[in-house]
Amino acid sequence: MFYRVQIPVQEDGSFEIEGVVPERYLLSVQVGEKSLQVTRVTVPSPKPDEEAKPFRLEEIKLKAGVEPNSDASLKSEAVREKLARKQTLAISGKLLFVLDELEKLYDVPVTVSLKEIREREKDAQAEVSVKVTDVPLSELFEKVAQAAGLDVEFNEKGVRIPAVKSKED
16 A cells, blocks of 8 residues: 655646555545545556656546545435345455445445554555355445455445444444
């Protein structure tokens, strides 16, 4: 996992992050506690005969005040219905990418707290592999979270990983 906070942003909106290795990433832009945008970014490997050059990410349009992948018309009942539908699926990859795929595939909002994952000494880039047959979607999310040593919470907004710690923890 590659995590940086308080990256200086230039007047033209550009920014630079040093030390990023070639890999697939989920880029999340946050202001305070509010996520403004999440997008996939692939930093390419240099060709064998070339020196590594800075990777230029083109424009990302931010939507102020909008949670990533949110749908204002999505109601808690619709979320519950989706989580109750039975699914058959085999999926594997890094936890964040698996959750991103599930979110898109089943149109259920997923919130991932990287801070809480780190506090629990787990890795958001952990490799997970899950195969399920005819189980509720909620159980599929549980199995994915468990494969990374995490728990999951379901609420009116969707899925949250890890679950919010209770006061007793």
